[in-house]
Amino acid sequence: MNEWISKIEVWTRKHGRSGVSFKEVCQKLKIKNKQRDQLRRVLTDMAEQGMILEKKNKIYSSAALGLISAEITRINRTFGFAKELREETEYFIPGKYLMGAVPGDHVLLRRIKGRGSSPEGEVVRIVSYGPGEFTAEVCFENGAWFLLPDTMGKTPLHVQKQDLCGAEAGDKVLAKISHRGKRHSEHQAVVLSAYGDSESACSCAAAALDLAGIAAEFPFEVIDKAQYLQKRGIKSRDLEGRTDFRGDTIFTIDGADSKDLDDAVSLEKYEDCYVLGVHIADVSHYVHYKGEIDREAFYRGTSIYYANQVIPMLPKELSNGICSLNPGEDRLTLSAVLTLDLDGELIDFDFRKGVICSRVKGVYSEVNALLAGTANREIEEKYAEVRDKLLLMKELSDILERNKRRRGAPELETQESKIIVDDQGRAAEILPRTSGLAEALIENFMLTANEAAAVAGKMKEVPYLYRVHEPPAPEKLDQLNTVLRLLGLQTRSLSPNVKPKAMAEILEKAKGKDIAPIVNLQMLRAMSKAKYSESPLGHYGLALENYTHFTSPIRRYPDLMVHRVLSDLIAGEEIAEIRRRYTKYVVKAAKQATQTEINAMKLERDCEDFYKAEYMKTRIGEEFDGIVSSVASHGVYVELPNTVEGLIRAEDLPGGNYEFDGVMSFRNRFSGESYRVGQPVRVKCIAAQVSSGNIDFIPVGDDSE
Template sequence: MEGRDLSDPPSPDPVPTDTAPPAALPAAKGALPDRETLRRFIAGASGRVGKREIARAFGLGPEHKAALRDMLRALALEGTLVPAGARRFRASAAMPEAAVVQVTGTDPDGDPIARPVAWDGDGPPPVIFMHPEQKGRPALAPGERVVARLKRLGPGRYEGRTLRRLTDAPARIVGVFRSAPPDVPPPGDVPRRPAEAGRLIPADRRAKAEWIIPAGETLGAEDEDVVIAEPLPLAGPGLKPARIIERLGPMGDARSVSLLAIHTHGIPDAFSAEALAEAERARGVPAEGREDLREVPLITIDGADARDFDDAVYAEPDGDGFRLIVAIADVAHYVRPGSALDREAQRRGNSVYFPDRVVPMLPEALSNGWCSLRPGEDRGCLFAELHIDAHGAKTRHRFGRGIMRSAARLTYDEAQAAIDGAQETGLPDGLIGTLFAAFRALAAARARRGTLDLDVPERTVRLDPQGRIVTIDPRPRFDSHRLIEEFMVLANVAAAEELERRRRPCLYRVHAPPSPERAGAMRDSLSVMGFALPPAGALQARDLGRVLAQAAGGDSATLVSETILRAQSQAEYSPDNIGHFGLALPAYAHFTSPIRRYADLMVHRTLIGLGTLPPDGMPAGDAARLAEIGEQVSATERRAVLAERETTERYVALWLAERIGMEFYGHVTGVARFGAFVTLTRTGATGLVPVSTLPDDVWTHDDTTQTLRGRHGGMRLSLGQPVTIRLVEATPVTGGLLFALVDPDMGADRVADRARTGAARRGRTRGMHRR
């Protein structure tokens, strides 16, 4: 097997059967429907719809197959439909027939109300009215998550029936304990309530009510401790009681912040003993049967705080172009299908990164050991050999299984300093220069392709060894970052093309264009800022790139990027390829990070299966359930992104909590009838300026121009407007911030007083700053 390049002829895979129940039949049959008729048919169906149901409903024959496929692909590309499993679709604004929902409260009759855990539609998530549980089963409690079968009742309203509970019953509540003030005896004959030790403030912004912690149920928790509690039984109106069952640490300790997200979102943070044992038994890979790349000076380039290195790069001149190698840790060698490690990795879906810790997809013995491409150590790898011309266009590629030895580990700063001539690396002459020359060719090809290159600043939270916040600053972005991105994109494209060409199962990374509703809202917002977009149905990534280029360097650059970002559909994993809108690519997969993404491991297994024998390749059972795996890892990715974002917001609120009353610069990033959202320039934190804190006037919200205007005084708040604000309130448990404008015509004390008064009147406005 020496030098095997994974290019043996493939055998065709069985096509999974489509077993979804047919949707209601339309009136007309026997002819291919037009796009609008097809869209209405799918939107009116009770669940997912595939080509079989459409053909049966319209009486289509084999002669219509190609045209129907092209029509479905076009509707998916324009965002009208979204993939919903193996070769199935649903309307972009519709919920699937079954989904994970979380109970948020009860209706006036006491029946539970829920909302979808993952919502990528336009506007607020729909309300789901859950059926009461069967006799003998405990009622659904706030915070509990279930898989529910959904039936549409009307716009934004669904009926739900529990299929399976995902959280323990009773549900757990994560939040901060606030101890009660000293007990004051009630006057006269007023009956005394049960002794109350304090309240639990939920960390979930969607939770509308606090919980009472009775005396004797605190587990010794102190004021401002982060805790986990379980509901106690109590019927009737008013706040519900709960019992603290675990203490996670004081809220003032920055290291407790990530624990809030881990437990709120149910992120698995402990490996099974069997998985740990398998990881500890791991050893180095043998060189036999692998292509020997140990003399190739492959290098890793990562962040200074990176602990695992799963990708390495190399470039050399090749005629007028370049020969590139992207080598990736051979995780599939260690994580075999069906093993305890495989079960744990699939359950996690991906690693989750917080400022103070990483919750890895694989145990440290692998993620920071045998699957980390450490300098000077032999490691197994899968590699992509990629040839590009002088203009950055890929001319050919091949994949292989090899053994490598990293020549160096560089940080992004060091790589940038090396190309700028400010630092020596000790690497072979010309290697860094060739890498950057190849990057410039790839970047030129990307520009010609017209991709969506959003430059929304990321915030970096830096902690000292004691866990205290040192700084919160925008993350720098160099050409060295872009170099790695371009090399990884090229390898990912090659992986998708190889599997598509060989007709092998592939878990594509797909990204639909903005839905018509989101595209319209984005077009209106950008128009207010002076930027024009083409009409609906004609939008391409290059059009958004043109707007970003026009805004670059101006005061509105960040706001334009944020506006475009909010309009985007969420990228996901699917065996049905609809292309990647943002990257302007017809086929794209994730190949380059199997240490931290299960989807990449699935792509590795399929590639390995082209040239080696099992057990490394993808089993037929996994290939048959690829759509299910794609949905699951897409959900865990959304969970990780949400947990990481909420954690950053809580860190920022914790840092700002010590700066109440200070003034900051920012710009208006959103307006609504109840106030304006302002994003701070330095930290990127977003908070609410309630309309009640503005000067006395009749305030009107114009949705068309995205402005909040005082009818008599003439004061106006509009998108992108620079403002100076005073911080009035910071709530670390939810990450919520409350601001007041610094107005020269209003005393600062009056502004702050009015802000606090308005906050109290609305129940402290918890969660209102969400974008």
């Protein structure tokens, strides 16, 4: 079969746009009559993979026709996106060129001339259908039932009353396409599950989780095992061979509402060095390789956080219980004992199985107040035992921060949201998540431990999971160079092998200027996405040659995998045996962890959008000051100080006749008025749809106040 495929590929490509007939293929391959059905199946498989195209009794090479094999990744109201399967380039597809394709469909694209700098395409053929599942709002109009999809085109889809699964008008539902048409308006659907009011963020989040296949509940056998481990607790035999750190001043620092505490810290200073202890919950002691809990954790890959909800990777009996480093309770750890010289350079490390008893549950906001000298008496008393250690930790953290800047790690800014919900689970307030000295302190200590863990695995040449971040791709650098030239920041283009320090210097040059948000945004877009790999490729964004994730095994599967390998090394396992056990598995785990992280980030972002829209729905008609956060061909995005982002549609820009420069601004061709990334703008909220997470603004003129 492989020989047939290779020959068909070569031959069809050679014949280009002329194509070949089935008869010619049979002759070329010397196919006998009894083999014709077999050949038909091979051609069908090749067509389903997008390798060939069969049209008007001719067989063509997709590549020879300039067609691109891709998967539809998302659909918005009037456009969609597809990702090329081989190169992973993303193509923008105008709605009229989608041919009714929906997310998950495998398609063949033809590249077309676009309006912006991003590549654009049109769907030539749908090679194979994806699952066709989507979330939607139920509508009843003129005696007929429809589903209004959230992110799958703007056209309502027909649904029969008997296929509503009990849903009523205005409900949020999970549905599936039951009949395909040639355009979105011709599709028909059935409802799979109903969640209640579509204007409730809680209902929308539940639907989004189901669509992604995320289960809040764990299988019975996983819960049963976790409950046993929680009830069993820590026995004396669990302490054998462990370093007893219970006499050391060790404590956690985390968010006020955190319940899954997986890292604690300690610090000593000597005449010529610091000895930093980063003590991480020993999850691998409880979650055995390929056991019931491990299989479920591998499948989930990561915990998911949004609003006041957590969908944990591990059952709460472990994540909030026996594994969590709760104050005043003995807990098992995998501890990194790190020796740094007085300049903050790592000179030695030792990974040990340990047992600790945390002195206090530190809270970021309280520690920040303590370090700033603004803490009240209650906070002073809570931290009295660890106050001196905190001051010493700040001293080391400041040194590590300087080192990070010196090695040239780009300081890119990202804004996170804190969503506060009321007793009914509705969004009551949206705030920007602040970060202070305590957050920086923990981050710097965790980075140091992660670097040491990466070096430990690399030195022993064992199968391992690394956190990698590759340099920017050439095409993304081209776009960044265009912006930097337009802004007058760079006359010479950044080359594909540009060092992180060069990026950091550009950010520093723009700091404090009105162009800073543009530079920050474009540099974020230019960066590759961090991922997991079995190869130590280094971390570009942190300017580190060696890096992994070691510090959050309660929340991330890669950290648990790293712990498992380190634990085997500590136990004296033969390297050959470790390689035999994990070599194939880490390749699989890297791929799974990367994909589950991408899925979780998308889900968290979507769920946050529901809550933000729910919050803004109560503020329609109000005016706000914001800044232009990004610009696209369909309009201008404006971000408010509380992190809420809304869209000014292109048709709502005052005066009409605006031109998009394809990069960062809309400019009125007659008046010269423009909207550019980073520009302050006053807006009015005119619409907020919880079901889609969309918020609409219009600009407010100076004379309208």
